[in-house]
Ligand code: G
């Protein structure tokens with residue numbers, strides 16, 4: 001660090017200052033710099049100086065450097081603020097693979113926003129700003145609901161309604177994923193008890209992030225939750241994406257096997273996008289495949305996609321798995337799925353994800369006249 005310190009100092013003007021501000025970090029203060037361009041010139045000079053390996057006593061060491069630039073007063077009024085912004089810029093330079101970044105560029109703004117979201121997430125869980133929406137799945141043979149997917153939504157006080165795509169990565173990075181999943185499972189099971197009893201078993205499906213599906217303690221967590229809330233373990237489905245099964249297949253398989261032994265259903269989500277090998281089907285720890293919506297939504301127009309849907313349907317039948325087609329948005333697609341023999345469907349055409357109260361109402365009113373008409377038209381076939 002001493003050699004790095006003198007290396008940096010050698011690049012600077014007499015009035016500039018270098019301070020150590022972390023185990024591997026230095027802060028450089030450049031008074032009188034007029035704009036970001038000038039600051040970057042200084043940054044490049046320092047980066048240039050460390051291109052060659054550093055000579056430390058009799059050893060040489062290659063030092064990797066990254067620089068985050070922040071300007072007073074544009075990016076902050078005090079040292080704390082400036083230092084924090086410089087650190088965000090530094091982090092974004094590291095993730096972008098370029099050795100320098102200027103604070104308040106759009107990428108840095110996104111990173112700073114995510115930082116704030118991490119601490120908001122704890123409050124949101126405590127304050128009940130996180131909510132589950134429910135979307136029904138319909139069995140075309142009986143015309144009745146056969147399952148429900150729970151989808152997390154975050155009603156953020158400033159950003160409005162946030163989808164899991166936005167906040168799951170935030171929860172993942174900040175180690176809050178397990179808490180979030182635990183909340184989702186318990187909430188889904190608790191709320192599903194309030195649904196109408198007109199329909200026999202309506203398993204509720206909860207999406208499980210990869211790292212949780214690889215956690216050897218996950219089955220225990222499930223056992224506790226189902227023991228507390230579920231009339232039978234079969235009333236819960238865990239949805240794990242095909243890609244998360246592939247990340248470390250042995251670990252995930254073992255966990256999912258244990259989940260099935262509890263009696264909880266396992267569904268492989270977004271199926272078809274992950275390049276599973278056929279050999280894996282021999283002992284796939286699953287009850288159900290959900291064919292990815294990209295194939296379903298393209299199948300009307302594209303023959304290859306239609307073939308993929310057919311193939312996955314045959315695979316599921318050959319290996320005794322249920323198949324759910326997700327993302328059904330129009331009656332033509334529904335008709336085609338029904339004609340192919342795919343009987344479980346989920347999508348905006350039948351039902352959108354809605355909050356608990358609305359979902360209870362939807363079940364009580366089932367089937368509403370509009371849905372009834374859609375189902376009749378698609379399942380009875382219509383003249384071409
Ligand atoms: O990753 P997963 O398959 O669990 O994601 C399901 C997502 O798809 C949810 O966010 C849900 O709101 C959305 N979704 C559900 N039905 C439809 C549909 O018919 N069309 C589209 N585009 N999205 C849907």
Ligand code: MN
Nearest residue numbers: 149207239269
């Ligand atoms: Mn899903």
